[in-house]
Amino acid sequence: MSDQLTSWARAVAESELAEPLPRRWAHTQGVADRAGHLEGVLGDRAGLLVSAAVLHDVGYAPRLAATGFHPLDGARFLRDVHGADGRLTRLVANHSFALLEAEERGLRDELEAEFPLLENQFLVDALVWCDMTTTPHGSPTTAEARVAEILGRYGAESLVGRFIRRAAPEIFAAVARVKAELVAQPR
Template sequence: MAPSAKWARSVAEAELRRPLPRRYAHSEGVARRATELAGIVEDDAELLVSAAVLHDVGYAPQLAVTGFHPLDGARFLRDTHGADARLVRLVANHTFALLEAEERGLREVLKVEFPSPEKRSLVDALVYCDMTTTPDGDRTTAEARVSEILSRYEADSVVGRFIRRAAPEIFAAVERVEAALASQPR
């Protein structure tokens, strides 16, 4: 059974709103994007919204064990909340996290503990939502979002290396979602 978006929002609010208000605003914006994709994800709409609002929960200071937010967030959701396995896997693997895990020496840990979700379209949808939302929760383009991320990190930092490697995959995922949206009946 898909997790409730209401439950997911309450967890995100409890963990992010006070310590990281900007991260919380971003997560809320990502969830708003997710609601716009109901027509292309169909029965997985609630799951997508839940993953969208929780995708960055691992940034919460009290949850940051490894310092790699997809892994920390997924472990928290699994271990503390017994969350749905599909939700946990989406959070763990959002926005090509496996590439960043490789940069951090955590690729095998992530891959074994949280295998990639089976539905590529759902993974693409979460990438789209994350990468078309600014840190403040506003709408943006994937190109502008990647540029914004690169402006915050040194080129040779873990995130700098990761985002440069992931950018072509991010843009391709966003293009697939935009094509699916364009093919929806109006």
């Protein structure tokens, strides 16, 4: 089942992102690659993580940008058009502390009502680790460098800049938790 899910997710993400947003598609592929490194600590949840990783930014696709908030637009698309699994849509909707950005946009109540956070904190942390340790071009990086890159791209006082500054301590904590699990994992 997880191989089918990841194949489907890759096909959907590629069809929505590869042509109109090649850099976003490169980032997405890098995030999915990072997710593959967590198979040993996730076991049977690895397919779900890889699928969420490859779909996390699908809401950036120009034809899907209804609200302009990609986690919500992407999760709605996956739910409404594809009938995607609720765990998958909730991961996409809440990736990388999206609730904080939703709050900045006045969409927090909507996001929470439609896509409540998953109870599995490690799975949520794992997606943060994948996203926030991957550059816009798809290469591995540190969470600190990624946050600095986002601030530089958007500006500290922009909506995204305010969000990322608020989210940074949570991002760094999530990344640290995943790193600790990776270190503890027997080779």
